Amino acid sequence: MRFWSLFSRNIKETYRDAMALGFLLAFPLVFMLLFGVALGGDGKVSYSIGVVDNNQSDVSQSYISDALGAADVLSVKVYSNTDNAMEDLRLGNISSYIVIPDGFGEQVATIWQKMPGNIELNITYDESNLSASSNVISIINSITRSFAGIEIPITINTNPINIETKITQIDFIAPGIIIFGLLIMIPTAGRIMMHDKDTRFLHRMMTTPTRPWEFIVSYSLSMATIAVIQVVIFLLLGWWFGMDIVGSVWLAFAIFVLTGLCSIGIGMVVASLAKSENQGEALSWLFSMPLAIISGLWFPIEYMPSYVRTFADLFPYSHATEAARAVIIRGVGMEAISTDFLVLIIWTGGIFIIGTFLFRRKMKS
Amino acid sequence: MITNNPLSVRKPDDSFAIQTFDLTRIFGKLVAVDGINLDIKKGELFAFLGPNGAGKTTTISMLCCLLKPSSGTALVMGNDINKDPYKVKAAIGISPQDTTLSDHLNPIENLELFGSMHQLPPKIVKQRAKELVETMGLSDRAKDQVKKFSGGMKRRLNIAMALISDPQLVILDEPTLGLDPQSRRAVWKYIARLKKEKTILLTTHYLEEADFLADRIGIIDEGKIVAFGTPVELKTSMIDTHTIIIKAWNLTQKTIMEMKEKYEDVQITDGTMTITDKRVNFQEIVDHLHNAGTIIRSAYIKEPTLDDVFIKITGKELRE
Numbered sequence: 001m002r003f004w005s006l007f008s009r010n011i012k013e014t015y016r017d018a019m020a021l022g023f024l025l026a027f028p029l030v031f032m033l034l035f036g037v038a039l040g041g042d043g044k045v046s047y048s049i050g051v052v053d054n055n056q057s058d059v060s061q062s063y064i065s066d067a068l069g070a071a072d073v074l075s076v077k078v079y080s081n082t083d084n085a086m087e088d089l090r091l092g093n094i095s096s097y098i099v100i101p102d103g104f105g106e107q108v109a110t111i112w113q114k115m116p117g118n119i120e121l122n123i124t125y126d127e128s129n130l131s132a133s134s135n136v137i138s139i140i141n142s143i144t145r146s147f148a149g150i151e152i153p154i155t156i157n158t159n160p161i162n163i164e165t166k167i168t169q170i171d172f173i174a175p176g177i178i179i180f181g182l183l184i185m186i187p188t189a190g191r192i193m194m195h196d197k198d199t200r201f202l203h204r205m206m207t208t209p210t211r212p213w214e215f216i217v218s219y220s221l222s223m224a225t226i227a228v229i230q231v232v233i234f235l236l237l238g239w240w241f242g243m244d245i246v247g248s249v250w251l252a253f254a255i256f257v258l259t260g261l262c263s264i265g266i267g268m269v270v271a272s273l274a275k276s277e278n279q280g281e282a283l284s285w286l287f288s289m290p291l292a293i294i295s296g297l298w299f300p301i302e303y304m305p306s307y308v309r310t311f312a313d314l315f316p317y318s319h320a321t322e323a324a325r326a327v328i329i330r331g332v333g334m335e336a337i338s339t340d341f342l343v344l345i346i347w348t349g350g351i352f353i354i355g356t357f358l359f360r361r362k363m364k365s
Numbered sequence: 366m367i368t369n370n371p372l373s374v375r376k377p378d379d380s381f382a383i384q385t386f387d388l389t390r391i392f393g394k395l396v397a398v399d400g401i402n403l404d405i406k407k408g409e410l411f412a413f414l415g416p417n418g419a420g421k422t423t424t425i426s427m428l429c430c431l432l433k434p435s436s437g438t439a440l441v442m443g444n445d446i447n448k449d450p451y452k453v454k455a456a457i458g459i460s461p462q463d464t465t466l467s468d469h470l471n472p473i474e475n476l477e478l479f480g481s482m483h484q485l486p487p488k489i490v491k492q493r494a495k496e497l498v499e500t501m502g503l504s505d506r507a508k509d510q511v512k513k514f515s516g517g518m519k520r521r522l523n524i525a526m527a528l529i530s531d532p533q534l535v536i537l538d539e540p541t542l543g544l545d546p547q548s549r550r551a552v553w554k555y556i557a558r559l560k561k562e563k564t565i566l567l568t569t570h571y572l573e574e575a576d577f578l579a580d581r582i583g584i585i586d587e588g589k590i591v592a593f594g595t596p597v598e599l600k601t602s603m604i605d606t607h608t609i610i611i612k613a614w615n616l617t618q619k620t621i622m623e624m625k626e627k628y629e630d631v632q633i634t635d636g637t638m639t640i641t642d643k644r645v646n647f648q649e650i651v652d653h654l655h656n657a658g659t660i661i662r663s664a665y666i667k668e669p670t671l672d673d674v675f676i677k678i679t680g681k682e683l684r685e
Contacts, residue, residue, distance in 0.1 A: 016469035
């Protein structure tokens with residue numbers, strides 16, 4: 001009863017607070033919209049790529065002319081060897097080049113025959129042109145995968161094996177945006193606790209016979225509920241913008257909820273350490289934004305120096321992003337993301353224990 | 366061996382709502398509350414009077430079990446603040462000095478929240494919340510979030526929150542702080558009504574508030590109780606001089622000299638003579654002036670105020 005009243009009060013306080021609601025919903029929505037519009041539109045962007053065909057089979061020829069050559073966003077230039085391609089890449093005439101290895105045709109043919117197979121392509125790209133190369137990689141990915149699914153006379157099978165039907169930009173960026181939305185729950189989560197402490201409302205509540213654990217549990221559970229609501233909203237938004245979840249929706253959901261819980265735990269720690277609401281919020285943002293960048297939420301993490309990656313991997317968000325992308329884009333199951341998932345669980349458990357301990361200490365002061 | 370056990374001096378007594386026993390709180394080098402021994406009777410309105418920083422709020426915080434005493438203890442409605450904090454909390458309702466409400470809830474929701482934190486049945490809480498909102502004149506704003514309320518409305522709700530659990534003891538910490546005179550009067554009126562039903566501990570640094578409302582007053586300064594009693598007792602026992610103020614035409618130098626010879630303190634400003642002494646006879650002074658040919662416009666005895674008491678005891682003005 002007592003706990004329930006506190007719980008519903010916290011939910012009301014959050015959803016009736018325009019600022020909190022803004023950060024929770026409007027901010028990620030705007031990001032999603034911006035990216036959705038930016039990437040979903042029909043703007044005529046075209047990337048020049050090079051192809052070196054080491055396979056020289058009918059399949060590889062058809063791949064170059066019918067798949068790559070048919071894509072509006074690509075203009076394809078065929079090179080006889082990698083040296084020439086590299087030369088043009090250096091000059092900036094092309095943004096990247098693909099080397100089709102020997103055996104490509106056989107592999108594709110195997111997949112067409114509904115047998116397990118791996119398509120291997122070597123892509124060399126211009127590292128200085130970050131967004132172009134990540135776009136090109138994802139476009140080539142998408143084209144190759146749909147090429148592998150093209151019907152040919154020999155087999156009737158159209159389903160490519162262990163790859164999705166169509167990868168789009170939104171599939172690649174949506175998990176990042178959702179994780180971002182959950183990451184910025186750090187400032188929001190601590191907000192109500194810091195506010196109650198600052199305004200001395202917590203003190204006032206502590207003049208009632210309510211036990212300290214009831215406060216802590218009601219704060220954490222109300223925020224956990226908010227996290228679940230957030231995840232549902234984000235998944236619906238992602239779906240709206242055309243994100244396909246190839247793997248298990250429940251697994252994706254679990255990854256996101258754990259990520260949300262980590263943010264709440266961190267928010268609780270910040271709330272306990274900060275001297276005031278203002279200081280706490282500033283601290284949270286100072287912490288959240290760089291973390292969003294180095295965790296690969298916006299840009300593929302592969303481009304980052306290894307020490308930055310190592311540092312980012314200490315936090316849960318790079319693991320969450322990796323795992324979410326693997327499930328959403330590549331459709332993998334739990335076995336493929338078990339390490340990342342374990343990191344999330346350990347983080348959630350650990351940060352909640354620390355947060356509870358610190359907040360209890362703060363309540364006593 | 367002589368023990369310093371305060372309980373050996375004063376015994377716990379059921380007729381008291383609050384008894385403190387050498388209640389002390391030290392912050393670093395500052396002794397905020399310095400061994401207070403206080404008995405507050407059940408059913409009375411006790412005003413705790415003192416300048417800012419005197420130790421009022423620290424005392425209240427200890428009585429509400431928000432702050433542990435450095436030494437000593439207190440019994441609140443028979444429960445020891447050190448041993449049974451939750452029983453103490455269940456018996457009291459507090460309206461803190463800062464108006465603290467849940468901003469995005471409406472007054473009914475705020476009241477219901479506190480009612481349920483006291484674990485009262487929802488039906489009773491609903492009923493009582495409705496009544497309190499009506500009593501406090503907030504009915505027409507009952508559905509509005511309290512962040513939109515004026516200072517006076519928030520203050521009234523702040524007091525109502527202390528009453529939702531129908532506590533035996535109500536603690537009002539500076540209930541009219543920062544209110545305009547009109548709102549202050551309205552709050553006083555309500556407290557005066559409440560007085561008959563509950564034991565009330567009120568802290569204030571408005572002397573007229575204490576004078577108007579309190580059955581008994583404790584004056585606290587630098588962490589110590591420096592005076593204690595009913596307003597009348599304080600005024601009569603502390604102030605042993607009397608003051609007569611006379612406004613008159615044609616006060617001659619001779620008359621003034623005669624008065625100065627006779628009384629301890631005689632001051633003249635703008636045809637007003639203020640005579641202060643331990644023994645002043647109103648009739649005698651008026652007759653004397655009359656016989657000297659002075660035309661008296663008005664003459665009255667100035668009653669001592671709590672202000673005088675306070676200045677006399679602490680040597681400082683109460684208001685900052």
